[in-house]
Amino acid sequence: MNERMKWAPLIAFILLGSALTYGLAKPDDTNITSKMIGASVPSFVLSPATAGLPGLSSSDLAAGKPHLVNIFASWCVPCVAEAPQLKAIADAGVPVVGIAVRDKPEALARFLGRNGNPFRAIGADDASQVQMAFGSSGVPESFVVDGKGMIRQQTIGPINPQDVAGVIAAVKAAR
Amino acid sequence: MIAEAGLAALWLGAALCALQLIAAAFAVRGQAELAAIVRPVAVAQAVLTAAAFAILIWLFVRVDLSVKLVFENDHSEKPLLYRFAATWGNHEGSMLMWVTILGVAGAAVALFERKLEARTLWATLGGQAAIALGFYAFLLFASNPFDRLDPAPLEGQGLNPLLQDPGLAFHPPTLYCGYVGLSVAFSFAIGALVTRDVGPAFARAMRPWVLGAWIFLTLGITAGSYWAYYELGWGGWWFWDPVENASLMPWLAATALLHSVTVLATRDGLRAWTLMLAVIAFSMSMVGTFLVRSGILTSVHAFAVDPRRGSFLLVLLFLYIGGALALFGARVGTVREGARFDPVSREAGLVANNLLLSAILGIVLVGTLYPLIVEAVSGTKLSVGPPYFNAAAGPLALILVAVMGAAPLLRWRRDNLRLLLRRIAPAAIAAFIALVAVKLAAPTIRILPWLGLALAAGLALASVAPLWRRNLLRTPLFVWGMVVAHFGIAVSLAGMACDSSFTVEKLVAARVGETIAVGPYQVRFAGVDPTFGANWQALEATLEARRGDGDALILQPQARFYWAPPTETSESAIHTAIDGQLYTVLGKATGDGRWQLRLWWKPFVTLIWAGGALIAIGGTLALIGRVWRGRTRRQEAFYE
Numbered sequence: 001m002n003e004r005m006k007w008a009p010l011i012a013f014i015l016l017g018s019a020l021t022y023g024l025a026k027p028d029d030t031n032i033t034s035k036m037i038g039a040s041v042p043s044f045v046l047s048p049a050t051a052g053l054p055g056l057s058s059s060d061l062a063a064g065k066p067h068l069v070n071i072f073a074s075w076c077v078p079c080v081a082e083a084p085q086l087k088a089i090a091d092a093g094v095p096v097v098g099i100a101v102r103d104k105p106e107a108l109a110r111f112l113g114r115n116g117n118p119f120r121a122i123g124a125d126d127a128s129q130v131q132m133a134f135g136s137s138g139v140p141e142s143f144v145v146d147g148k149g150m151i152r153q154q155t156i157g158p159i160n161p162q163d164v165a166g167v168i169a170a171v172k173a174a175r
Numbered sequence: 176m177i178a179e180a181g182l183a184a185l186w187l188g189a190a191l192c193a194l195q196l197i198a199a200a201f202a203v204r205g206q207a208e209l210a211a212i213v214r215p216v217a218v219a220q221a222v223l224t225a226a227a228f229a230i231l232i233w234l235f236v237r238v239d240l241s242v243k244l245v246f247e248n249d250h251s252e253k254p255l256l257y258r259f260a261a262t263w264g265n266h267e268g269s270m271l272m273w274v275t276i277l278g279v280a281g282a283a284v285a286l287f288e289r290k291l292e293a294r295t296l297w298a299t300l301g302g303q304a305a306i307a308l309g310f311y312a313f314l315l316f317a318s319n320p321f322d323r324l325d326p327a328p329l330e331g332q333g334l335n336p337l338l339q340d341p342g343l344a345f346h347p348p349t350l351y352c353g354y355v356g357l358s359v360a361f362s363f364a365i366g367a368l369v370t371r372d373v374g375p376a377f378a379r380a381m382r383p384w385v386l387g388a389w390i391f392l393t394l395g396i397t398a399g400s401y402w403a404y405y406e407l408g409w410g411g412w413w414f415w416d417p418v419e420n421a422s423l424m425p426w427l428a429a430t431a432l433l434h435s436v437t438v439l440a441t442r443d444g445l446r447a448w449t450l451m452l453a454v455i456a457f458s459m460s461m462v463g464t465f466l467v468r469s470g471i472l473t474s475v476h477a478f479a480v481d482p483r484r485g486s487f488l489l490v491l492l493f494l495y496i497g498g499a500l501a502l503f504g505a506r507v508g509t510v511r512e513g514a515r516f517d518p519v520s521r522e523a524g525l526v527a528n529n530l531l532l533s534a535i536l537g538i539v540l541v542g543t544l545y546p547l548i549v550e551a552v553s554g555t556k557l558s559v560g561p562p563y564f565n566a567a568a569g570p571l572a573l574i575l576v577a578v579m580g581a582a583p584l585l586r587w588r589r590d591n592l593r594l595l596l597r598r599i600a601p602a603a604i605a606a607f608i609a610l611v612a613v614k615l616a617a618p619t620i621r622i623l624p625w626l627g628l629a630l631a632a633g634l635a636l637a638s639v640a641p642l643w644r645r646n647l648l649r650t651p652l653f654v655w656g657m658v659v660a661h662f663g664i665a666v667s668l669a670g671m672a673c674d675s676s677f678t679v680e681k682l683v684a685a686r687v688g689e690t691i692a693v694g695p696y697q698v699r700f701a702g703v704d705p706t707f708g709a710n711w712q713a714l715e716a717t718l719e720a721r722r723g724d725g726d727a728l729i730l731q732p733q734a735r736f737y738w739a740p741p742t743e744t745s746e747s748a749i750h751t752a753i754d755g756q757l758y759t760v761l762g763k764a765t766g767d768g769r770w771q772l773r774l775w776w777k778p779f780v781t782l783i784w785a786g787g788a789l790i791a792i793g794g795t796l797a798l799i800g801r802v803w804r805g806r807t808r809r810q811e812a813f814y815e
Contacts, residue, residue, distance in 0.1 A: 006447075006503070006504045006508060009451060009455075010500035010501055010503070010504050017489070017497070019544065019551065022551050023547045023550075024489060
């Protein structure tokens with residue numbers, strides 16, 4: 001066997017071992033960066049989901065002011081848990097609009113009556129089509145959309161109390 | 176007290192293991208006083224670990240919830256078989272099983288190995304002790320299975336319902352026997368490097384161990400593949416998942432080793448290469464265990480992950496693989512060059528086999544680690560899937576199959592190319608006929624399955640050709656073993672090609688009463704009913720499948736809900752016919768009175784695992800044949 005070749009396996013293993021050491025030493029980043037950030041909201045027109053509130057369309061979101069778009073449903077338990085945080089965000093002056101997924105007007109009215117209403121408008125997405133177009137796979141999800149209708153931030157799952165300040169700041173930054 | 180007894184047995188075993196290492200080191204250096212205790216200590220050590228493992232099984236079967244591991248992985252409502260299997264369905268228990276098998280394998284070497292020169296045997300047992308000592312330390316310091324919980328809770332936390340399957344009772348122990356069996360080959364290589372005793376006698380001593388480990392790996396991989404196929408409900412049988420690759424890589428290395436050790440035993444060739452492969456085979460087992468246990472790669476086999484354990488295993492990895500490769504570098508120069516051979520000879524065929532297997536091993540290793548490397552360099556996460564593995568390894572595997580058909584028909588040392596062509600001609604003609612016939616029958620077939628079917632036909636014929644004009648009764652058992660194993664490869668390859676090209680898949684949302692056509696079957700969706708078992712409840716669909724005018728078969732796939740821990744699983748229902756399987760899965764209700772049903776007709780898919788079983792049977796025949804011949808030879812030598 002060639003003199004130099006006989007150390008080749010050891011060197012190859014040391015390289016492999018270094019890669020493994022690196023992989024083990026580096027903490028795993030479990031944050032998933034949304035592919036929707038930087039994309040425009042899909043174009044849509046949704047009819048009002050419940051009596052007393054207007055519906056929602058993509059042109060409302062591109063009218064110059066940033067919004068928080070909350071995709072939710074009255075049948076969704078985490079959405080109930082999220083309601084106080086949405087209220088706090090709306091009270092801070094952020095325009096919050098909703099997209100109600102596969103919902104019924106009377107169920108939605110009960111939900112808003114029980115949990116408070118932070119929404120300025122709610123569109124009815126009866127077939128989940130707009131939800132899909134937003135790149136959302138479940139409820140609740142929230143999107144910070146800037147004045148030009150561009151998505152700036154996506155929150156998957158409910159907004160927790162410790163997230164409220166971050167969401168308000170993101171909406172301010174989107175101005 | 177029982178758990179403490181187990182822990183005590185483990186500590187005693189570790190102490191004896193250290194003694195075994197020290198005694199073996201002195202014995203190799205020529206201090207004969209200590210040599211006598213090496214073998215008995217190895218046996219005593221194995222008895223102690225086996226006792227510790229038996230105690231853990233006892234704790235699991237009795238559901239002793241004052242033991243933390245039992246609390247986390249066991250449940251009193253679980254059937255006996257799964258309480259038993261839960262012992263190794265977790266990290267600590269499986270590591271204890273690993274150490275137990277390591278100890279028992281060492282004891283078996285100590286008790287039964289008679290061919291090896293004494294010094295090489297001591298060095299081998301020393302190597303085995305060195306490996307075991309590291310894993311004892313890992314168990315005792317980083318994954319103690321006997322930790323207590325105070326106060327003891329009232330009920331355990333159950334077991335992943337995917338693991339509540341007879342497959343679990345069988346699959347991990349088999350794979351571990353394979354992994355750890357390779358440790359014996361590794362220790363043999365260390366022993367041979369220490370004493371520079373590499374030759375046919377050494378190869379003949381090592382061969383049964385390699386064969387045994389390889390049979391277990393083959394069985395483990397085959398069983399694991401079938402388990403994933405029916406339990407996960409995806410209809411696939413191989414996913415190129417990192418953990419699957421972790422079991423495939425040692426198998427590839429062991430397959431190469433199995434063939435190179437034959438060259439060393441028969442012709443005294445490939446000395447350094449065989450040692451290298453013996454080191455690589457067990458190294459791949461350890462790298463595989465590390466990848467699985469450290470959580471460094473994302474996988475469907477998500478075990479509990481603890482970075483401290485990962486670091487511990489990484490240190491062991493550096494110690495053993497690095498140490499063995501350094502020893503190889505230092506000593507291989509003094510291993511004498513083996514015998515030479517002609518480019519057209521059995522040896523050359525086996526070298527081609529080794530090179531191709533090593534190349535495939537490299538492809539799988541690179542593909543498995545590629546996500547890690549990319550993340551280190553560019554920070555992006557990606558996964559490498561079947562497109563890479565199939566495209567890179569597929570063609571090489573097909574060339575390997577062609578070589579496999581030809582090599583057993585070659586003579587040792589030197590052969591004639593024209594004679595070989597004459598011997599291989601019937602198989603080549605069969606392959607060509609299959610090539611044309613398949614294309615005519617299925618004009619749209621993709622290139623890899625097309626060639627796969629043709630080569631399977633050729634190999635099926637070529638693999639039995641070594642029996643041509645032989646007296647079948649006097650043909651040695653290990654030749655039968657080779658024939659059966661190679662034939663098994665042809666069978667398995669045909670199954671893979673059929674499954675990938677002729678599978679019919681139907682995804683439907685069906686109302687009760689509807690009939691769906693899939694392959695040769697008409698499947699009527701008769702209804703959905705609730706049902707329950709010992710620790711789950713389920714929705715069960717009833718499907719009536721008819722083929723032509725035959726009687727209806729009833730298939731009942733379930734969507735199960737387990738309550739400890741709360742988990743949903745889908746239980747597929749499979750009907751096996753002579754020419755394939757009808758595979759059915761019940762999905763979710765769509766909300767408007769329809770149900771999602773997934774139906775597959777998979778022609779000849781069972782050949783994949785039937786082939787795997789044949790390969791293992793072939794290996795077993797070869798093992799029996801080799802051990803048998805070894806015994807009769809020794810007796811002859813005794814009487815002469």
